Amino acid sequence: MPGIATFADAFLAAPLPLAAINWHSFFFLLFAFLACGFAVAVVAAENVVRMALYLVLSLGATAGLFFLAGAEFVGAMQLMIYVGGTLVLLVFGVMLTAQAPFVSIKGSGRDKVVAGVVGAVLLAVLLQAALSVKAWRAPAAGVVADPAATPIGMALVGVRVDAPGVGAPSRNVRPGYLLPFEIVSIHLLVVLVGAAYLARAKRRKTPRAIEVAASVEPPASVAEHAAIGRERSRGGSVLAGGR
Amino acid sequence: MADFLINTVGLPAWLAWTVAAVVAAVLILHVIAGGALVFIWAERKIAGRIQDRLGPTRTGGKFGWLQSLADGIKLLAKEDLMPDGADGLLFRIAPYVSFCASFCAFICLPFAFDVVGQRLNVGVFFVIAVLGLEVFGVILAGYASASKWSLFGAMREAAQVVSYEVPLGMCVVVPVMLAGSMDLVTIAEKQAGWFTNWFLFHDPFTFVVFWIYVTCAVASVNRAPFDLAEAESELVAGFHTEYSGLRWSFFFMAEYGSMFLVSALAALLFMGGWNGPIPVATLVGLSEGTGDTAHYLVRLIGLANLLGKATLGVLVMMWIRWTLPRLRIDQVMTTCLKYCTPLAAAMFLGAMLWQIALPGGLVPVLHRPAAEIREGWLQGPGGAVRAGDAVSTGKPVATKVAKVEP
Amino acid sequence: MSLDLLAFAPVLGLITQPVSVAHYLVVGAIMFVCGIVCMAMKRNALGVLMGIELVLNGANVNFVAFASPYLQGEGSRSLGLDGQVIALFVILLAAAEAAVALAITLNFYNNHATVDVDRADDLKG
Numbered sequence: 001m002p003g004i005a006t007f008a009d010a011f012l013a014a015p016l017p018l019a020a021i022n023w024h025s026f027f028f029l030l031f032a033f034l035a036c037g038f039a040v041a042v043v044a045a046e047n048v049v050r051m052a053l054y055l056v057l058s059l060g061a062t063a064g065l066f067f068l069a070g071a072e073f074v075g076a077m078q079l080m081i082y083v084g085g086t087l088v089l090l091v092f093g094v095m096l097t098a099q100a101p102f103v104s105i106k107g108s109g110r111d112k113v114v115a116g117v118v119g120a121v122l123l124a125v126l127l128q129a130a131l132s133v134k135a136w137r138a139p140a141a142g143v144v145a146d147p148a149a150t151p152i153g154m155a156l157v158g159v160r161v162d163a164p165g166v167g168a169p170s171r172n173v174r175p176g177y178l179l180p181f182e183i184v185s186i187h188l189l190v191v192l193v194g195a196a197y198l199a200r201a202k203r204r205k206t207p208r209a210i211e212v213a214a215s216v217e218p219p220a221s222v223a224e225h226a227a228i229g230r231e232r233s234r235g236g237s238v239l240a241g242g243r
Numbered sequence: 244m245a246d247f248l249i250n251t252v253g254l255p256a257w258l259a260w261t262v263a264a265v266v267a268a269v270l271i272l273h274v275i276a277g278g279a280l281v282f283i284w285a286e287r288k289i290a291g292r293i294q295d296r297l298g299p300t301r302t303g304g305k306f307g308w309l310q311s312l313a314d315g316i317k318l319l320a321k322e323d324l325m326p327d328g329a330d331g332l333l334f335r336i337a338p339y340v341s342f343c344a345s346f347c348a349f350i351c352l353p354f355a356f357d358v359v360g361q362r363l364n365v366g367v368f369f370v371i372a373v374l375g376l377e378v379f380g381v382i383l384a385g386y387a388s389a390s391k392w393s394l395f396g397a398m399r400e401a402a403q404v405v406s407y408e409v410p411l412g413m414c415v416v417v418p419v420m421l422a423g424s425m426d427l428v429t430i431a432e433k434q435a436g437w438f439t440n441w442f443l444f445h446d447p448f449t450f451v452v453f454w455i456y457v458t459c460a461v462a463s464v465n466r467a468p469f470d471l472a473e474a475e476s477e478l479v480a481g482f483h484t485e486y487s488g489l490r491w492s493f494f495f496m497a498e499y500g501s502m503f504l505v506s507a508l509a510a511l512l513f514m515g516g517w518n519g520p521i522p523v524a525t526l527v528g529l530s531e532g533t534g535d536t537a538h539y540l541v542r543l544i545g546l547a548n549l550l551g552k553a554t555l556g557v558l559v560m561m562w563i564r565w566t567l568p569r570l571r572i573d574q575v576m577t578t579c580l581k582y583c584t585p586l587a588a589a590m591f592l593g594a595m596l597w598q599i600a601l602p603g604g605l606v607p608v609l610h611r612p613a614a615e616i617r618e619g620w621l622q623g624p625g626g627a628v629r630a631g632d633a634v635s636t637g638k639p640v641a642t643k644v645a646k647v648e649p
Numbered sequence: 650m651s652l653d654l655l656a657f658a659p660v661l662g663l664i665t666q667p668v669s670v671a672h673y674l675v676v677g678a679i680m681f682v683c684g685i686v687c688m689a690m691k692r693n694a695l696g697v698l699m700g701i702e703l704v705l706n707g708a709n710v711n712f713v714a715f716a717s718p719y720l721q722g723e724g725s726r727s728l729g730l731d732g733q734v735i736a737l738f739v740i741l742l743a744a745a746e747a748a749v750a751l752a753i754t755l756n757f758y759n760n761h762a763t764v765d766v767d768r769a770d771d772l773k774g
Contacts, residue, residue, distance in 0.1 A: 020665050021257045024719075028668045032676045035710075039683035039703055048693050049386060053333065055699050056379055062680070062706050066736075069673065069717035074736045076365045078709075080372030081740055086702065086747045088375075088405055091382055093751045094695055095398065097764045098386075105692040105765055115689035123682040130674035139669045139720050148364045149425055152737070155730055162730050177734050184741050191745040198752035 028068055034061035046106060052087070052094050059083050073149040156181045267360050271349045279499040280311040286561050293565040321488030328389035329485065337387060338486065338493035341380025345500040348373040352507055353428045355517045355545030366427035367415055370508060371408070374463065377497060378404045381472075384494070385482035396481025399572050400465055400472030406576060407462040410583035414456035417449055417594050418442045418512040431516025438520035443513045446601075448593035453513045455587050460505035462575065464498060467564035471572050499557075506556025507549060514552055517545030670721060673714030681707030694754045694764045698747065705743045712736040 038058035045051045059082055066075035130136070151161050158176030244266065248259035284299070287310060291298025303309025325334055351366040353359035363369050378401045385397020421442050422430040434440045442449050462469040473481040483494050510516055524541045570578070684703030691697050714720060716732020728735075758764050 020255075022665050022667055023257060023260060025666060025668050026664050028672065029663055032672070036676060036679045036683075039680045042699055042703065043683050043687045043690065047330075048695055049330070049333065051696060051699055053336075053379075053383065055702060058680070058703070059706060060376075062710060065673070065676065065710060066713050069713050070719050071713045071716060071733050071736065072363055072365045073368070074709075074713055074733050074740070076363075076368040076372050077737055077740055080368065080375060081744050082702075082706075084372055084375035084378075084408070085405075086744045088378060088382075088401065089747060089751055090695065090698065090702075091379070092398075092401070093698075093754060095382070095386060095394070096755065097695065097758050112690055115686045118689065119682045119686040122685060123678060126678035126681065127675060130671055130678055133671070136670035136674065136721075139667050145718075146364065149368075151730055152733060155734055160730070174731065180738060184738060188741065188745055191748055195748045195752040198749070199755055 024068065028065070031061045031064040031068065034058070035065060048094050048105075049098055052091050055090070056083060056087050059087065070147045072147045073152050271360060272346070275346060275349065275496060275500040275503070278503050279496045280315075282499045282502070282557055282561075283311045283314060283495075284308065285558065289558065289561045290565045293562070315492070318488050318492045323490070324485070324487055326389045326485050330387040330389075333383045333387035334485075335490075337380045337384035338490045338497075339380075340383060341377050341497040342493045342500070344373055344376040344380065345497040345504065347376075348504050349500070351427060352504065353431065353511070353516070354549055355542040356432065357428060358542055358546065359428060362426065362428055365425045367419055367425045367430070367508075367512070370427075370504070371412060371415055374501065374504070375404065375408050377501065380494075380497070381482050384486065388482070388485040390485060393482050393484050396472045396484070400482060403465065403469060403472065403572075403575055403579075404463055406579045407459045407583070410455060410579060410587040411459040411463055413584070413587040413591055414452050414459060415508075415512065417452045417591055420591075420595065420598070421445055421449065427511050427516075431511045431518065434515040435518045436522050436525075438515065440518075441513065441515045446594060446597040448590045448597060449513070452587065452590045452594065453509070455583055455590065456509060456513070458578070459583055459587075460509065461560055461563065462579065464501040464505060464560075466498075466502065466560050468567040468570045469575055470564075471569060471575060502557050502560055503553055506560070507553040509556055510549060510552035515548075516552075517549045519544070519548045668720070670714050670717075673710055673717075673720065677707045677710035677714065679707075680704075680710060683707075692765050692767055694757065694766050697766060698750050698754070701750070702743065702747065705739055709736045709739050712739070 035058050038054045038061065041054040042051050042058065045054060059078065063075045063078040063083065066072075066078055154161050155177050158178035160174050160176055162174075244263040248254045248262055249256055252259075254262065284307065288298040288307070299307030299310040301307060302313045325331065348370045350360040351363040351369055353362070353366075381400050381404075382397050385393045385395075385400075388394070418430055419425050422433045424430060434442060438444070443453050444450070465472055473483070483491055486494065524544055680703055684700045684705075684707060687700030687703060688697050689700075691700065712728070712732045712735050716728040716730070716736070718727050718729070721727045754764060757769065761768060
C-alpha cells in the first residue's frame, strides 16, 4: 500500500515529538496535570460545593495514575472506596451544611500568606528530595508481568506468592498481611458503630442551636438566597416563574 | 487490532495504538448511543402493550420505527434553559459526569472472547466502582438546579444508589469466587459449554444470588419500582426537573447505558456471557484460537449471544417497570438494608460452603476449575504470573517489556 | 525551526521519554502540599477535611510509585506488593477517618449552627 507507506514515512519525518509519542508518558502527564490542577483548584476555590467537585476530579485522576503505574487493584479500590464512598459522604456533608452563610467562608489574608509560605517551603524540600536520587530518574529495562490482583488477595490472607520462603521476616522473606487485615476489619466495624452513634438523632428538651437559628430565619439554600437577592434588586418575581 | 495495523498496514507503533484505541472507543460509544435509540422505542412500545394500547405507530411506518429519531431531533431543537439561581458550572457539567461514569464502565466489558476495550485483571471491581460514580452527576444536578424538589430527589437517589452498592458488591463476589478471578473474560470463559455450566445453575445459593443481583441492579440504575427519585407524581421529575433538551438526553443515555451494562454484567457473571445455551461453535467444529480465520465467526456468534442476553435483561427491566407499583423511599431502604444485604451475605456463605463441601458439584462431571488459579499462584516460580491464562485458555502467559531508555 | 524545538525540548522529552519514580514523586509532593495548605487555610471544617484527603492521596501516590514494577524495572528494586498493600490500608483508614470526622462536623454543626472552625473556641482559656 504505497499511500499508507508514504503517510507513515511523513509521520516519521515529522518533528521529533510526533515521531515517537510514548503514550504511557502522555497519559501520565495528562492525569498528573488533572490531579495537581484540581488539587490547586481545591485550595483556590471559595465555594465549598465546588471544592468538593474539584476534589472528586482530582482523586479520580489519581486513580488513573494508579492504573498507569500498574496498581490496578489499588486504582479500582481508590475509585470505589475513596471516590465512590468517602467523597459521596463528604458531598452529603457539604449539602447538609451548605446553608447560605457557610457556602463561602473567606479565610483571612494573613492565614493565606502564612499557609502559602509554609507550603512553598515544604514543596521545595519535597521536590529536592524527589529529584535528588539518580536511581529514581531512569526506569531500568526488564520483563514485567501483567498486573494481577491475586497476589494482593493471597497476601491479605497471609500467603506471599511474590517472595515466598521460610524463616523469620527479613529482606528476602516478606511476611503476609493477615493480622493488619483483621485489625482493619475490626477497626472499620468500630468506626461504623461509632459514627452511627455520633450522628444519631437525639431527643432534646431544649432546641438545638441549629433549630434556634432556623426558627429565626427560614433555612434557604445558596441559590434561593441569590434568587431572593436578585428578585429584590430587580423587583420581579423570580420564584414565581418569571424569566 | 494494533498488531494488525503495525504488521500488515505498516503504521508506526504509536499511531497504530492510537487508531486502535479510537476505533474501539467509537464502537463502544455506538453501542450505548444505538442501544439508547432502540431501547427508547422499545420502552414506548412495551409500555403501550402492557397498558393495552399500541404505542408509537405513526413516525416511520406502522410500528413507529423512527420515533426515537423524532425524539432526538425534538430534544436537539429545544431551548437551552438554566434556572436563574443555578450554579452555572455545576449545572452544565452534571450530565456529562453521569454519562462519563456510565461510559467508562464499558471499557472493560467483553463482548466476545477477548473482544474487550481493555482487559483488566480487576474488571468486575472496576465496573462496580465506576457505576457508583454516576451518583455524582445526580447530586450535582440536584444541587445546581436551585430547586428544593431537585435537591430532595438527588439526595434520595444518591442514598439509594450508595446503599445498594453493598448488596450488589456481595452478589458480584459470588461468581468471582466461583471463577477464581475478577477478570470478566475469565469469568465468562469458565462458563463455556452447555448451559449447565452457567454459574446460575452451579448451586442453589448462586441461583438466589442472581435474583438478589437483579433486584440490586434495578435499584442501582434507579428504575421502577425503585425510581422514587424521578417520580412524576411526587417530585415533578426529581433531579432532572430543570433540565431540558440535549442535557436531559445525556441523563437518559446514561440511564439506558447503565441498564444495558448491568444486564450485560448479569449475563457475563451468571449466564455464560457470550457462550450460548448450546455451544454451536464447538459442535460445528470451529475453534476459538486467534490463529485461524474461523475465530471471527466464533466471535460474531459470541457477540450476538451477549447482545441478545443483555437486551433480554433490559426488556425484562422495562417489563418490571410498567407492571409493578413504585416503592416509597423508606421501603426502598428497608429492602436494601434489611432484606437484600443479609440475604446476600447468607447466600455468599452458603456458596462458599458448597464450594468446599461439594467441589465437584452434585454431578461430578461438571468442570470446577476455580481452584486451579489459586494453586497456579502457589506453585508458580514466585513471580507475578497470570496462571489463570495458562491454565484455562492455553494461551501463552502475556508479559510486557518495560521501555529501555539509557 | 530548530531554535523552537530546542526551547521546547524539556517538555517534549516528557512526552517521548518514559516516566520514572521521580515524576510520580513530584505529583505526590504537589498534592501533599496542596493538602497542607488547604488544611491550614480553610475556615470551613469540610474544607479542612478535604485537605486531609489530599494529604493522604499524595502519600498514596508515593507508595504506588515505589511499588510499581514498570517505573523501576524487573521489580527487584521496587517495593512490589508491599507498597500496594500499604496504599490499600491507607485508603481504608482514610475512609474510616473521614466518616468519623464528618460525624463530628455534623454534631458541631447541629450544636453551634456553623461549620466555621474559627468559632470553635468554647474551650479557649
